[in-house]
Amino acid sequence: MRLKTLSALALSAAIPLSSAQTYSDCNPTEKSNCPSDTGLDSKQYTHDFRSGADKSTWSATSESIQYTSAGAEFTISKSGQAPTIESSFYIFFGSVSVILKSAPGTGIVSSVVLESDDLDEIDWEWLGGANQEVETNYFGKGNTTAYDRAQYLPMEDTQSSFHNYTVLWTSDYIEWIIDGSVVRTLNYADAVDGQNFPQTPVKLKIGTWAGGDSNNDAGTIGWAGGTTDYSKGPFTMTLESISVVNYSPADSYSYSDTTGAWRSINVHGGTVNSNEGGYASTSGGTSGTSSSSGSSSGTITGTGMWWTASAAAVRASSAAAPMGGLGVAKAAIVAVTTAFVLMMTM
């Protein structure tokens, strides 16, 4: 499977481009006979990649992913590589935590994506050229016309230490959580009265790709932070472990109509939100979750919780411009550029 930039849609608003993988084999809001989605039948799934792959749960791209004592290593060393794993199951509300160290390299994008068949999407993204920030983003029904969804949160070095990145996704709100602290909240009503709120069963896609590949269009390269120089590689993202809670354990999910509304989803062999509020049991702690000592930005004082103040500042800012130096550059670039469509080809 390769990520390939396919087409461009001219849009006039200032759009922080994301990796919105706006492609679906069968989009149930456009077709009525899409196959149903395999559900995660249990309340939770956890896997520690330091003990190796879980091939019964994840399908991997053809690029080799190395399983080492550090975890699953997604490495890009040359053009065309996009090592990615994708879950065989879908969940319908719940939480997803990854213990992860993002990849270095200008233009290299590390990403954790929850994506539904009708292109609802909840994202974490890290740019290799910006090791002191993480992007949070979301999409509803493949709608890429908003200008204020992406938020860039300042962090300490995301590439040298593992952190626990969690998405808590309910039918009312979404929280992005880093090492146990909520850094962003999206309420249903705040996403265009729910219209843009992710609310259909999602599968998980985790991997790296080179947004800065010189074959990509200028908009993509600009969003990714510049052209990738493969001679500086290899560039590796490391996924130590994952834990997933499914609020609606079931055999499968299907869309009863083309609205893409969560109440229209049929839950086969289960009930929607029967496990709401469930937590993943943690097994013996983690080697990840490094502590932070002081702030690199120099603007945050007192608590030592570098993200709390930063995130509050981001939340308080209703401006379209993303935070951070690179974010400003990106905002300038994307203001005049185009949205792109990433097509996953087998």
Ligand SMILES: *[C@@H]1O[C@H](CO)[C@@H](O)[C@H](O)[C@H]1NC(C)=O
């Ligand atoms: C897409 O999102 C924008 C704002 O983000 C909203 O104004 C528009 O109505 C949405 N389009 C659809 C078809 O929902």
Ligand SMILES: *[C@@H]1O[C@H](CO)[C@@H](O)[C@H](O)[C@H]1NC(C)=O
């Ligand atoms: C990651 O953070 C979530 C949310 O705070 C927590 O429930 C989970 O136990 C953490 N995972 C690990 C392995 O520490």
